[in-house]
Amino acid sequence: MSTSPTIAALVPCYNEELSIASVVRDLRAAVPEMTIYVYDNSSTDRTSEVAREAGAVVRREERKGKGNVVRRAFADVEADIYVLIDGDDTYDAAALPEMIRTLQEGPYDHILGVRQETTNSAYRPGHALGNRGFNWLVGNIFGSEVSDMLSGYRVMSRRFVKSFPALSREFEIETELTVHAMSVRVPQAEVSVGFKDRPEGSESKLRTYHDGFRILNLIAQLVRHERPMLFYGIVATLLALVGILVGIPVIADFVTTGLVPRLPSAILAIGVVLAGGLAAVIGLILDGVLKARREVSRLNYLTYSAPPSV
Template sequence: MEKVAIIIPCWNESLTIEKVVKDCKKAMPEASIYVYDNNSTDGTAEIAEKAGAIVRHEYQQGKGNVVRRMFRDIDAECYIMLDGDDTNPPEFAPEMADLVLNKGVDMVVGDRLSSTYFEENKRPFHNFGNTLVKGSINLLFKSDIKDIMTGYRAFSYNFVKTYPILSKGFEIETEMTIHSVSHNMHVANVVTDYRDRPDGSESKLNTYSDGFRVLKTIFRLFKNYRPLLFFGLSSLILFIIGLCFFIPVLANFMKTGLVPKIPTLVVSCFIMLTAILSLFTGIILDVIVNKDKQAFEFRLQQAHANKVLLEKSDD
């Protein structure tokens, strides 16, 4: 098992990948540097290999698919993941690795938003999107993650080998953040600098389509990880709507003893029943989620046992 593995997902980053690999070697000369090429057509893989990286390939398109492959292939005590576009300075990697190796942190988030991100990033909608996503997740999951969308992170062996990756694209960062806070994993923030892409290098992130996918992921994971709150809120909204329909009918009945608006009464009853069903759906799913969290703790123990065996085999 390797001590530290630096893993770099790449797609058409020929302008920057050589510098990124060399900077990683300078920052952590003891680490193995892996570049996972995702169907690049500009010679990214060849440049990375000449710079001294171990180059591997993932042919299913999408960052989520690349991260899944990296996590499956590599066994290390600490994983440092950063982008190949030279926006994440590797000099912060030793501090992040120290938190994983010596402080028992499961995931370290490279926090760009607290440093130079808003000055360096020239795309206002990206800035707004990062702020919106961070606020939404911290509110819904009662967390304190400083930068949700960053690709600059460090992971423990236990995190990597127990994390079920479902996302295929750039929403992977959102998914792993919600997974970690939902399962009470130890998450730390390290403030890092951010450099905007050099001239000629273009972002692969589409502000609107990928932004919509990220919001869709938040909605899906909120429903999956906190079903009681999700369906409880739905139940409350439906109950209020049903009450709005029912109150005029009740008021008229109290006044005249008649119910002239039978269809309105029927609609209000159906809405109230739907509210009750939504509430009980949330309760049932919450029990299932708690059972899954118990099973996850056993998977963590198994991953730790596998890590110990790998370390003994290396000795």
């Protein structure tokens, strides 16, 4: 006789006293059998007390940053199915049963909650445009379409969670989750979820430009690690072009006069072209390392069973 899967909701929080009780209550109503873990990220208000009074299991992560919270929660909590949702009460908890059912029917390892605004002001100015830009950039770099890579609402299998390295420290964690799913090529799907304004008096922790640049930096680092031939190929091409441009006048003088009057330029051109060749070799070596690393990641992923089906 099959047993019901264990389901855990992981709710990162920082100063969410005004919203956390509603989040816990809505999650409990959506999936009554689910254990709800609220991870208080060193709040200075009554977030922990309110969450505990609402019936959640409260844990505390002292190191600031959502990435640090997710890393801790993924390591500590044992379940068959994991739900990751922000504690700001902007996501529709009523969509959770459909997300879990989709995960099990697939079976999939990663279900992304794609935000659909239910109010005109749910997105802060610039966030929607920035999100679309990141979706396009990551989708084209990693060859897999994504509709809302910055969504904080996801349902994941145990094998996805336990094979995820969780290296990010702050809000870049959503980007890392998305790229991990693409790199390991896990079966995944998307489900539309409602997205509304934060409660009155509550402020977003996102800093548009600061966090946007952090995400861009993470994407660049992930390209370097996950697409080394692309990254170092671009570097090698640019260096080779610079070397050729610097060397053309030197070659022209040599063809005309048989002399090399611009010796510094000649040395510079040779050095830059050699650096480009070295970058190409580094790309080839790291591409081989990447293949071995992905094989290890895949084998680690396969040590866990598939999500329990309905």
